Amino acid sequence: MAGSNVTQLFSASTAHSPSYFTLDRAGAGAAGGITDFCIPCNPYFPTPAMFDELGSRLRDILTYYPSGADTITAELCQVLGLNPQTVAMGNGSTELITWIDHLLVHESLAVPVPTFGRWTDQPMETGKRVDMLLLPEAHGFGLDPEAFVRFIRSRGSRAAVICNPNNPDGGFLPKQRVLALLDALRDLDLVVVDESFLEFADAEPEPSVAAEAVLRTNVIVLRSLGKNFGLHGVRFGYLVANPGLAGKIRAALPKWNLNSFAETVVFMLKAHRAEYARSIARSRRDREEMTWRLSRLPGLTVYPSQGNFVYVRLPQGADGIVLRDRLLSEHGVLVRDCANKVGSSSRFLRLVVRPQQDVDRLIGALEQVLYEPAQAAPEAAAWTPGPRRSAPEPALAAPPAHTGERSRHAPTAMLTRGYQETTSARDLGPVPPQGYTSGTAAVDRLVGGA
Template identity: 35%
Template sequence: MQQKRIKINRQLFEETSHSPALVDIVGEEQLEQVIDYCFIANPYYPTDDMLEQMKSKLSSIIKAYPSSNPRLARQHLAEVLQVNAEWLVLGNGATELITLIEKHLVNDLAIPIPTFSEYIEKLRTSDAAKFFQLNPKKNYQLNLAEFASWIKENKIGGALLINPGNPTGQLIPANELKRFLNEMTHLKLILLDESFIDFADEEIPSLLHEVEQYKNLIIVRSMSKHCGVPGLRLGYCCTSNQAFLQPLKEALPVWNINSMAEYFLLQLKNTNKAYHKSRMHVIRDVRDLYQKLIKLPGYQIYPTGSNFILIKIEFGMSAFDLQMQLLENHGLYVRDCSNKIGLDNRHIRVASQGKEKDQFLIAALKELATEHAHR
């Protein structure tokens, strides 16, 4: 791929714990010259037909208020998920729900690290976070038996599990999760984030349909990832515990879900088959990317149960330097994970953007490792 040097705004990387939006970094005029591997969302859904349908309704949708009755939107989602609509709370993205859960329900929280930073940053006090460092020599795989013992030993009241892990991509088998949940019924709250679980396998190993068995369990899911709609800001949580549901529902403002997001929810039932086809497409792409990455010299490639892959740089370059070289010289945007508590400055995260685009990433990573080896 012929690539001219990309001009970027480096300052933006210092102003957020998340990846700055690509358009903010490079500007509209350079946007088409860059492939965004930070984009950890389904690139095949919504379908083109769905997008055309939404475009045709755009003028009427943006001129209308969303429903003031959140039950209606919950019912549309519940029908697709096949769960009790009363157990759902819809949020303006999962981050809104994370904020409310931690504000209203969490006193202290056992957090395996590295993790998604919102779970740390939205706690009411910094000392509410109780960090459990994952072992890099074991691919940052969470050992639930060790985690349970540590929680009991330290008398912690709540626990966070992200499955598959973010940014690690590590998957916890459902039977191990259930064993942990059965052992930890004494906890006030167990927060299970399943935002990437739809990419884990052909059969989705979610615990969504078993929430009634675990009264201290709240499952959080971001629809940005598996549905590919981060701009719509849609997420939900699911629990059968009324003591959890009531304060969350009461804390949400009216119209926290916008009209476009509501219309998208209406389309889910009739496009469910297309959704699962897109999900399987992503799974195949990630498996293909993983097989090609593990052949590259100079990198440690961690196993993944998600649509992204964590990579450790094993030659003398930091994650930030590699990120900048890929972006400025190759037009490829990857996630520098250096600001993730529990990781060093040698890790990047990449999400598959389809086999055709992924080949540019593979070639560029190989080139950088080869250049460094010859210095």
């Protein structure tokens, strides 16, 4: 494997990692395939039998035009129990974000960061002002809705977005707090609640605010299908809003914006609801076990998550970019470093929840690359599958101090890039810590309030 050529692909990418296909063509993980902890996808759905069915219909799927979006949307709404007049389906949630920006964001958009990059990049690309509230690391990157409202008022923002759960940290707001936020912002032009990862949340039985959104004149709820159904390549998602807002988006969408794969999958869902529910339950259990195992690695801070990914802070002195490159080139493990996420840095990784055997590979690779000597911590080595345990309460500020344990598991010299801690987690406030950069000067000025 040409490791240097593979890792150079990340330098050419700005807001996102190279695609799986780009890495595969470059020979990443050629010896044993790529174990993907980067793309947040349900690993248990579709089932093997569903893939077999899709394969048997491949010729027709590729040969014929799909039905119109109205037909596909009507079927999805039957499965989900939604009114088609309140729904617009898009070629992935990113297409819907694009049209929301073009049609409904007129002056400015407020968004907590770090978050999904298209919510900051898309409006900036169309010349809007993006007001970014930096989520404090000292509070586990949790969003304080009241502080967000004060921030919006101080900036005069006319639209706002929250992701629930948030990407990349998995932070979650209970439904009643989201509804209170919507009430407080009812005078804005638009409020979007991006629930792309909400299917993986188990903090409360019915966390979605989609039913309430249709009763409000300025609220859109965005939902993903590719992430939940394990089919990012199909590119489909939908939004829920009152008929006026939803109809405005539907009228702007291109004809045949949904492909035949999307249609085929949507019309298969009714017969496979039970398998889908089991896949989500397995992903939730995997998240608990993966969190438990990662929290055993010395110096690694693991933040509580309600998504199908876990946000971790690396031990002091370790650099996520160097770690990412070595994990991929030496172990075929693909991770998402967060150096290019506004409000984050190369001290953080987002690790997608995957089955136990894949986590074994991740943990082993981290132990070999991150620590010196390459030796597993006793707790991690002793872990074996068994009765479900509750994940320990993760640290929300800086990693704990290390004495003798620190010297035995210090980050290797190859994982540092001259990084120096410039501030403690408790010092993080509404401006970036000293030395923080997103790599884009205009973004840094916006985050810093300039």
